[in-house]
Amino acid sequence: MEDNRNKIVAFLEAVVIVVILLSLIQTFLEDFAVVSGWSMMARTKLSISSFCFDLFFTIEFLVRLYYAIVNRRTMEYLTRGRGWIDFLASIPLLMFNSGPTLLAIILKGSTMVNISGIFNVLKVIKAIRIARILRFLRIIKLFRNIRYVDSKMAQRHIANITTLSITVVVFSLFLITLTSLGFRLPGIATNLYQRELRTANILVKAEKTEKQLTFTIQQLDKYDTNLLIVKKDGKTIYSRYKNGYYRENFGPGDYSYFSKNGLELFFDSRIVSIQNSLQNILFFIVVLLTVVVFLIFYSPHFAITVTDPLRVIERGMSERDYNLEVKIPSAYREDEVFKVAKLYNEVFLPLKDRCMMEGEKPALDLTMSDIQEMLPEKKEKST
Numbered sequence: 001m002e003d004n005r006n007k008i009v010a011f012l013e014a015v016v017i018v019v020i021l022l023s024l025i026q027t028f029l030e031d032f033a034v035v036s037g038w039s040m041m042a043r044t045k046l047s048i049s050s051f052c053f054d055l056f057f058t059i060e061f062l063v064r065l066y067y068a069i070v071n072r073r074t075m076e077y078l079t080r081g082r083g084w085i086d087f088l089a090s091i092p093l094l095m096f097n098s099g100p101t102l103l104a105i106i107l108k109g110s111t112m113v114n115i116s117g118i119f120n121v122l123k124v125i126k127a128i129r130i131a132r133i134l135r136f137l138r139i140i141k142l143f144r145n146i147r148y149v150d151s152k153m154a155q156r157h158i159a160n161i162t163t164l165s166i167t168v169v170v171f172s173l174f175l176i177t178l179t180s181l182g183f184r185l186p187g188i189a190t191n192l193y194q195r196e197l198r199t200a201n202i203l204v205k206a207e208k209t210e211k212q213l214t215f216t217i218q219q220l221d222k223y224d225t226n227l228l229i230v231k232k233d234g235k236t237i238y239s240r241y242k243n244g245y246y247r248e249n250f251g252p253g254d255y256s257y258f259s260k261n262g263l264e265l266f267f268d269s270r271i272v273s274i275q276n277s278l279q280n281i282l283f284f285i286v287v288l289l290t291v292v293v294f295l296i297f298y299s300p301h302f303a304i305t306v307t308d309p310l311r312v313i314e315r316g317m318s319e320r321d322y323n324l325e326v327k328i329p330s331a332y333r334e335d336e337v338f339k340v341a342k343l344y345n346e347v348f349l350p351l352k353d354r355c356m357m358e359g360e361k362p363a364l365d366l367t368m369s370d371i372q373e374m375l376p377e378k379k380e381k382s383t
Contacts, residue, residue: 016060023053027133028284031277043251044105051098057090085163104252133170133280133287151307158302162294166287173283189272192226193256196267199224200258203265213237228255229266305332309341316344316352323349 030046064086068077077083199220206216217230217238228246230238253273258265315322326341333342 019053019056023057026050026053028281031280031284034273034277035281040248040251047098047101047105047252051094051102054090054094054098057086058094061086061090082159082163101252133173133283151303151311154299154303154307157306158294158299161298162291165290165294169283169287169290188275189269192267192269192272195224196226196256196258196265199227199267200260200263200265203230204260204263226268227265228268229264231264233262305329305335306337309337313341313344316349320356323353325349 026046026049030043030050033043033046061083064077064081064083065074068074068081068083073081078087202220203213203216206212213230213232214237217227220227221240227238228240229236250268250270253276254268254270256267256269256272258267309326312324312326316324325345326338328338328341328345332338
């Protein structure tokens with residue numbers, strides 16, 4: 001019974017790892033699709049898959065949290081079990097990223113021009129989308145399956161430092177994104193916003209009569225090609241394209257919205273979406289390289305300079321017939337680990353060999369007093 005339960009748990013863990021990897025691929029493709037100009041149908045499918053992944057991770061987190069509470073191990077799961085990673089990579093993304101995006105897709109499918117309220121939400125999503133890189137935190141689960149680093153200490157150390165590094169990078173980028181959004185720092189988005197604001201002010205001043213407003217719109221038609229739709233008191237009085245064109249070429253986040261005194265304006269902000277996606281891809285690559293560096297380069301270094309010497313010392317002190325010396329690289333001979341290794345090579349192993357030859361105490365019975373006898377006595381300072 002217990003064996004079957006372990007097999008089921010191992011299978012479910014493998015499924016989670018596969019989903020983690022698939023979600024990372026989906027995260028990259030969702031931004032790549034925007035930059036490459038994929039069809040709206042393909043981008044919509046990617047957005048729906050994003051919602052499905054976030055929903056899966058949310059359910060997984062809630063299940064793990066439930067069992068942790070039942071077994072009275074809640075804090076252990078949230079801290080040492082990295083449950084906080086499971087939380088950050090699931091519920092916030094579902095609530096503030098994929099959930100509102102899916103809602104925008106559903107509303108857009110029912111009516112194109114009657115969803116003005118949702119566009120204010122999409123402005124926030126543009127800032128929140130950077131948090132999708134939090135999915136990289138889920139890849140930390142893979143560290144428990146590193147085959148060439150089978151030391152628990154090495155796995156824990158590498159996982160911790162990688163987690164901290166990714167967390168700092170992601171939240172730094174997130175804060176930078178929020179800051180640029182709040183302070184309107186110079187850039188494509190700021191220039192576009194200022195241009196839209198000028199257009200909006202011109203139309204607000206011209207809205208006294210419908211004839212004057214229509215004339216002004218006709219003048220702006222060539223001046224501001226980003227102006228898409230103008231509505232007055234809920235009635236559409238101008239649209240650059242037919243509704244079918246919007247459905248085929250525009251998605252959630254590709255619009256910006258302005259409203260004042262019953263006048264509603266919709267602007268094309270796809271160039272900002274492309275810029276945001278390019279930034280997200282860059283951030284994605286930075287975080288990916290961070291993971292790769294720690295996994296491929298740093299973990300073997302940690303094993304060579306820390307866990308491997310300690311393992312040799314541990315085996316030499318616990319196994320009667322194990323007499324292998326620790327190799328001490330000249331570049332690291334001043335490290336504390338290799339100073340201990342030097343004592344092990346020059347003091348403990350000779351003492352162990354002597355005991356074995358003289359038939360005295362076995363290696364397991366060696367005491368600190370035995371070792372101290374072999375250490376050179378320090379000369380007393382003259383008074």
